[in-house]
Amino acid sequence: MQANSVVGRIFVGRQSQSKNLTREREPYSIFTRTDCVASGWYWLMPSKSLKRNKVIPANIVGHELAVFRKESGEVAALHAYCPHMGAHLAEGKVDGEQLRCFFHNWCYDDKGVCTDIPCVKGKAPKAVTTKSWTVRESHGLIWIWLGDDNPAEDIPIHPELKGAAYDYSVGNFFIKNCHPNVVMVNAIDEQHFHTVHNLPGDVLNMEPRRITSNHIEFKNTGTIPNTNAFTTTIGKLYKEALTYNLDYWYGSTGTVTLGPDFLHLYLMFALRLSAGGKTEGYAVAFAKKPTNMLQVILNPFVLLITKLAGLYFAKGDTRIFNSIKFDFKTPIAADHSVLAFIQHLEKQKQFYCAADAS
Ligand code: FES
Numbered sequence: 117m118q119a120n121s122v123v124g125r126i127f128v129g130r131q132s133q134s135k136n137l138t139r140e141r142e143p144y145s146i147f148t149r150t151d152c153v154a155s156g157w158y159w160l161m162p163s164k165s166l167k168r169n170k171v172i173p174a175n176i177v178g179h180e181l182a183v184f185r186k187e188s189g190e191v192a193a194l195h196a197y198c199p200h201m202g203a204h205l206a207e208g209k210v211d212g213e214q215l216r217c218f219f220h221n222w223c224y225d226d227k228g229v230c231t232d233i234p235c236v237k238g239k240a241p242k243a244v245t246t247k248s249w250t251v252r253e254s255h256g257l258i259w260i261w262l263g264d265d266n267p268a269e270d271i272p273i274h275p276e277l278k279g280a281a282y283d284y285s286v287g288n289f290f291i292k293n294c295h296p297n298v299v300m301v302n303a304i305d306e307q308h309f310h311t312v313h314n315l316p317g318d319v320l321n322m323e324p325r326r327i328t329s330n331h332i333e334f335k336n337t338g339t340i341p342n343t344n345a346f347t348t349t350i351g352k353l354y355k356e357a358l359t360y361n362l363d364y365w366y367g368s369t370g371t372v373t374l375g376p377d378f379l380h381l382y383l384m385f386a387l388r389l390s391a392g393g394k395t396e397g398y399a400v401a402f403a404k405k406p407t408n409m410l411q412v413i414l415n416p417f418v419l420l421i422t423k424l425a426g427l428y429f430a431k432g433d434t435r436i437f438n439s440i441k442f443d444f445k446t447p448i449a450a451d452h453s454v455l456a457f458i459q460h461l462e463k464q465k466q467f468y469c470a471a472d473a474s
């Protein structure tokens with residue numbers, strides 16, 4: 117199904133609503149689905165949870181894995197169950213750069229090729245292979261590529277940080293009682309900043325811009341009103357619009373950019389779909405590498421403030437995320453950013469969850 121037609125039908129639904137209040141919308145091809153996600157990079161686990169020469173089990177949208185860190189420090193991931201008799205490979209042990217099954221000690225390299233069967237003399241039969249997954253590490257997390265093709269893009273990182281030296285700090289693990297796409301659109305839902313977070317109603321005006329087929333940016337073009345001495349002073353920190361920008365990848369990882377022109381704060385929300393259509397995630401704060409001694413001292417505080425800002429806004433939304441049954445029946449013009457998010461997400465490639473994922 118084409119994304120344009122999906123959003124088009126949503127609008128038709130709104131216009132015809134007075135005639136037919138019970139009209140069913142057609143399902144989305146990705147947005148809020150629990151049987152598939154957009155093909156792309158997703159966080160798998162924090163880097164620090166996987167020590168050198170260790171293997172641990174993991175689950176990503178219902179797919180079970182054995183993830184191991186080789187002696188060299190590189191990370192690899194194989195389908196969880198041994199192609200011999202189905203023992204869980206996370207019960208095995210890392211053998212140099214490879215993984216050895218606990219049950220009969222067959223050995224697999226990081227491509228999933230069996231390289232040794234101890235009771236068989238010579239090389240293992242070529243046909244014995246298992247699925248390997250593409251995994252990489254960046255900014256404190258191990259990421260996995262969910263897709264049938266090879267990854268065409270880099271792991272999500274804000275364009276202002278790409279190629280730059282930066283510090284980062286991974287926050288606590290969190291769960292939200294709703295779909296990751298619903299958590300993501302909250303940050304561009306202009307109406308709720310007024311009603312839930314008590315911001316003045318006209319400060320935010322989010323303009324969407326497609327960066328790539330998997331990356332969309334929403335840039336605030338609203339300015340701080342000159343209503344009193346406080347807002348006038350704050351307004352002086354911003355040459356043009358109040359900085360509040362969102363960058364989204366795959367509808368599940370987003371980075372919010374905040375702060376005055378001289379100091380941008382970046383907070384990434386790396387989310388993934390979990391069982392029951394819920395969200396599991398980590399927040400990661402970023403700051404550009406210090407260039408002088410003062411910044412070296414200040415950078416840990418910048419990272420802390422960034423995480424605290426994220427917590428403040430997340431706290432306000434907890435009531436929504438805990439109880440919402442998302443059903444976007446009546447879009448209005450003020451929902452234009454949410455619709456742009458959906459339209460962009462719907463054009464991305466699907467990656468199917470394992471059958472028992474939800
Ligand atoms: S089940 Fe893994 S080696 Fe036999």
Ligand SMILES: [Fe+2]
Nearest residue numbers: 302303429433
């Ligand atoms: Fe919010």
